[in-house]
Amino acid sequence: MIRRRQFLECLTALGGSYVLSACGGGGGGGSSNGAQAQAQGQTAGTSSNVGGTGASTSTATGSTLPATSTTTTASASTSVSASTSSSSSVPANGVPTTSSSGSGSSSSNSSSGSSSSSGSHSSATNNSPMASADGTAMPPATSIIDNQNAVWTLSNGYVSRNGLLAGNNYNVTLVLWIRGIIYSQGTGGQFYGWNGTIWLACNDPRLGGTSTDGTAIPPAPYIIDRVGALWTVVNGAVYRDNTPVGVTSNVALLLWYGGKLWYQDTGGQFHVCNDVDQWLPCRDPRTAVAATPGMFYGINGHYDYTYSPSQLVSFMRNLGCSTYRVGCTDDPVQLNAVVAIARAFQSAGLTLFVLIDSGLQDSNGNFFASESAAYNRSLTCGATVAAALAPYGVTMYECGNELTRANGIVVDSATAGTKAIDFNNANWPVMRGAMRGMIDGVKSRQPTAKCGINFCVADTGASDMLWDGLQPDGSSGYPTVRWDLTTWHNYEVYGDIFDIGADGNGPAFDLPTYCKARYGVPFLITEWNTGPEKSESYRANYVATQLASFYSARKTHNLQAAMYYVLDSGDTTYGIMINGVPIALPYNAFTSFTAAHADN
Template sequence: MIKRRQFIGTLTALGGSLLLSACGGGGSEDGSGNTSGATAQNASATAKSASANGTAMPPASSLIDGTGATWTLSGGSAYCNGVKAGNNYNVTLALCYNGNIYVENTSGQFYQWTGSVWEATGDPRLGTTSPDGTTMPSASSIIDKTGAVWTLVNGVIYTNGVVAGNNYNVSLVLWYGGKIYCSNTSGQFYVNADVRNVKAQWLACNDPRIPVAPAAGNFYGMNGHYDYTYTPAQLVSIMKAMGCTLYRVGCSSDPRQINAVVQIAQAFQSAGLSLLVLIDIGVYDSSGNVYSGESPAYSASYAAAQTIATALKPYGVTMYECGNELTRQNATVMNFTYAGTLAMDFNNANWPAMRGVMRGLIDGVKSVQPSAKCAINFCVADIGASDALWEGMQPDGSTGHPKVRWDITTWHNYDAYGDIFNIGSDGQGPRFDLPTYCKARYGVPFIISEWNTGPEQTEAFRANYITTQLGEFYQARKTHNIQSVMYYVLDSGNNTYGIMINNSPISAPYTAFTNFTSSHPDN
């Protein structure tokens, strides 16, 4: 939580593509205040008719899209009205289809121009993406969001005519939530972890279609800090007024922090409210260096977690989040703009230290409270990290390493990351339903332990975002195993993230939040 502003500020895009300006670029204003250059060009271009459906370049020398913009190819890149359209290269074909522009690269991957970025897709001439929930049988094939065609022949799954990894005795293939799942003749389900890679590993999971509802009572949550000037009694009063029952607060092994959280826990226990305690231990040792290996990371984290759990156990704390955004540290992620859907997005050399911290925190808590629930949190679309940890894999693909198993999956979802129910993969696509994937893969409750929009937004925007997001979360709570959604943050000291300042509500966001909680019961 302490790096929130810094982290969001650096995330200008996900995956390998950057967020880019729209086709045509911008004109410059002359002294009269009128625009010139590209603006006049676009005004003229809109009078042009779009190219016939399916027109390809080559052999055509240019294409006209549905807005009237002119597209050309030069040096393996696509240009819109003479300006290179975003980050594109190695283009062998451009195509106009239903007024939209598609390109194909030398690897055979198609991308669609959205007006600002290229998003991975399939050849539109082959057909559209299959409806969610399509199965083989009864369908003869499935088309995923990349345009790949999946077939089932004699119990073996094929993608574009090639055997899709190591699979056999398959009785069912399912397209659900943006992912390909299958079931074998024994009834065991598997998910194809990366639909862009036909050699991807099939990972064991549950049937993603089965709705799962966690225990009611902790759905509405709020983030806070141990060093607020609010007294524990004031926090209780604020939480009740907002309709929240779960409070997330960070704590290291520093006695001052532990004592502050103990006082909050005492007050919350008496009031019938719950804490999710973030054990804020990172991958760096006391000298500021990444732990030298898994063993020293494990030992240090174990001791810290044991100390914290011992202090909090008498006051009803039963949920701990073991580390904060550990997959999104300078030492652990290869590039902050990566979406995290691939294990290779993460630092192989420092992976054992991170894994050791996570394992040590979980085991340290369990040594004091065997029945406590321990969570590991992730950001953006970090299923590449979560799968690798769950399966005992390294980012380099090697296996046989210690597995990290948690009781609750927690995730951070900010506006910049995209819709968590339709979140982008590396390279801006394909998109998938992340909570459904986690429900199927890990079989434990799901908590969105931080969510908010960006710090630059107005109060009106933030209020609308709160209402919209809570509505989406609430609707999915009993199908996606969502135990809690925790707004970040109660008080940020200003109006960038907080919902209050110095014990005074920030009107529009606070009203939007409380109106929703009061009209949508947590049951």
Template sequence: MDELAMIKRRQFLGCLTAFGGSYLLTACGGGSSDGIGNAAGAVANSATNNAAVGNAVVNAATTASADGTSLPSSAKIVDNSGNVWTLSGGVVYRNGAVAGVNYNVALALWYAGTVYHQNTGGQFYSWNGSGWTACLDPRTAGISPDGATIPSGTVLIDKQGRKWTVNAGVIYRDGAVVGVNYNVALLLWYGGMMWHKNTSGQFYVWANAGGWLASTDPRISGSAAAGSFFGVNGHWDYTYTPAQIVSILKSMGCTSYRVGCSSDPSQIAAVAKLAAAFQSAGMTLLVLINQGMNDNNGNLLSSEGVAYNQAYSVGSAVANALKQYGVTMYECGNELTRQSSTVVDSTQAGCKVADFNNANWPAMRGVMRGMIDGVKSVQPGAKCGINFCVADVGASDALWDGIQPDGSQGHPKVRWDITTWHNYEVYGDIFNIGIDGAGPGFDLPTYCKARYGVPFMITEWNTGPEQTQAYRANYVTTQLSNFYANRKSHNIQSVMYYVLDSGNSTYGIMINGAPLSAPYAAFTGFTASHADV
């Protein structure tokens, strides 16, 4: 884990939590002070509307408009107080003056005693007396229940209040065709995402900027192997002996352990001793191969080929040293999509491939491919994982499908055997994780299960270092309960707490072998009462 980067993201996402409303308005193109430029243009145009609207106010009837009256299909809306609302040039006016900050308005609506507007991005807002508040389309019954389908129903409503329909085998959203789709037999709302199946039985998921991406049926439960669900992270240079680590993990109810290793001989020697102890104990060791994107001088590896060769050498060296001790799982790289050289803006959640650096993408891809191929050159049957953070499905999709951040296709594909993810509290609930920190959430493990068809592992999870031990204990219980309840349906093979010992009380569950009582009791209490079967 890159602690500095995580703290920066925590600070940013914390701001989004505090100011989520204004962020949403900005992102959706309406109702925010960030839109002053657009609003100023609207105000400049208001002079031409004032006279006509002023006359309308004078002559307005005291009776409010009929419920459901909308603009532009009608000329005006009259509310219960006799205020006259009009729509001109994509701007809503109230009694001849611009109503709050609004722009790019496609529809104004009078419904159940409230004035609403919908912008060209599809987002609805309600008038609260002094400004606009983001909301769903008030005419709908709310978000469709998880698992709702067409047919069986005729309309599906997503978390933004958009209406999805199917007509003659084509999917429409708010009346417009959504991406390239045809021969649609089923439309499904599941896990915060929209999926469809065509008449040939192929499923697709709507990935916004990515369009419709091939997948499997997301409702099918996974089949991750039992026996390594409860795990914890450690470091190769701990002063604990391998036997002590095995003993500690057994007392915690853990059967798996994640440790990093580079091609440095001292690291390989230390991890080999750990592997031998784990092999004797019948426990699982997940080895993180720590190969980055820079050379020994700190310079970015110059090309995909150079990166591939360097990583291939490291991957094969690590696997060759550990194969005799029964190590069969490797995580190839740590948070590579979150390096300063790969992510354009670390405060973004990574849902779009455009969130990543196009120029440096080939070097990262080369490192990942090289590590996987290097391991498999020595151990063809080994399982290799690629690691992601936050909501980086923009990165995982692009790597899986051979796409560059600029959208170009036909590049080498990265195919992994395990999808691994880091999920700290600041990133949000992984089963309902927000889009770029603020948007409607989606079920990330379900998405990955259906897109990539391999087991899912959460290889780092914890709350922040600033939290009290009592808070951390409660978080441990809550998260383990959530992970455990979803392990079978979401194909989750392991969840690995970060970390066994951090040398202080920031992340570790013990210090120099002495348990931190509250989080340790919470962890061991849960594992003791929940069998890994």
């Protein structure tokens, strides 16, 4: 738990919405290659992937979609503020980010993943009485008037503004005035938006913004993701911006759901695209899975509280909680304290969720020398804890606490954890061994017990490696880790877990949906709260809002429990009471919600 507090103090907010900075495409002060490519109506043929998210900065321009598609390709260049003829910026998907028409992308709600815009044209940004009608095109029009009353013309393939060449352009075949932005299209098919100084590569603005959550090919001809990349299926393979994405074949369905791209092959198997364009096997993410009721409301505590077990039972009942998470090792002092709690909870019909807090260091404080050394130590710890608690009805264990965020495991604690390279290759086997050892130790004493592995932030890079037996360097063939429960910590600073940010300022995604589809086991949020510096009123509002978000997902995302951190922190930083006395505002917010929303 100390590691979590230290991490929160050093981590800057990883929000659910990101904007990538544009870095190329087009001409007139941008890439000279891009300008030349537009001028020639040809493809410069270079693009660079940004953060592995599907965004790319393009110096290419004249490319078209594969022959089987009738739409034009998208550049994934992102928004740049416009010092222009309008107050909008030029986004990759051709929809102004400042438009009031509802055509920009929007954050998802807790149960639906990402959603977005219609492709309808709004005249809201065409605010000059002299401006041309929204959607005006040259040809057939002979000129366009923008919001600054500037006159745009197209002659011999050149676009001019008030009689002067607008940036570097030629071989232009079409000029559009849509939502307060001037767009041009070259003979190669690539579109550009004018930002007041240069032309930035973008989608055909008539295609609309980010595709609605759940859009699928077929029947849709294309999908536009949150960074404006345009996805298609050509001859059974998946393309993004006219380039194959990973290795795909026999694609029968391409799906945009929960901020991720998924495909189903002709054999029925689903795959999801990760942050480095690898397609991983999974289930259909759209399938709603209802968690088993009865343990949804939970709270964290510590083995060394001065409260008696009977007091803890009383607190739990007053809070409306059914699940209490507490950690221990095989140290007799810790374990005996947890056994006493387990005995009281068994009589009261409450659930004790035990964190086996075995670490990665030996008795000298050094990383274990090998995977087998870490495995053996954790095997002993897990077996000892399970043997002591099994007689008192404990059936669920969390095997390790924030190990993916331990010093020496995560390379940079500010990363979201969606990529394998976010983690230390040399020390990875030690963590894997410890996790495997705890699980095997528990199962050796309680074969039917449920074991969870814990992750933080958006650590799907870590969870996928463990599940598939991979190392951070990409090598394979290592022992896999199979858990019965996926457990996650979600503090406010990490972002909305249903719309959480990816590495490289990448687009946000619905993390519980991803885990539901990838691992197929119940999802538990075993720690959640806002920051320690927040006021009581802020915390109370956060408690009510988060409980509502979690509660609404329990029947669709297989969200089995949400455990507030913590019962008593000795002060107002995290706890909901101090020395048995409720902290009024957050406590009342919590109990009001549990009283009004049955765990059924």
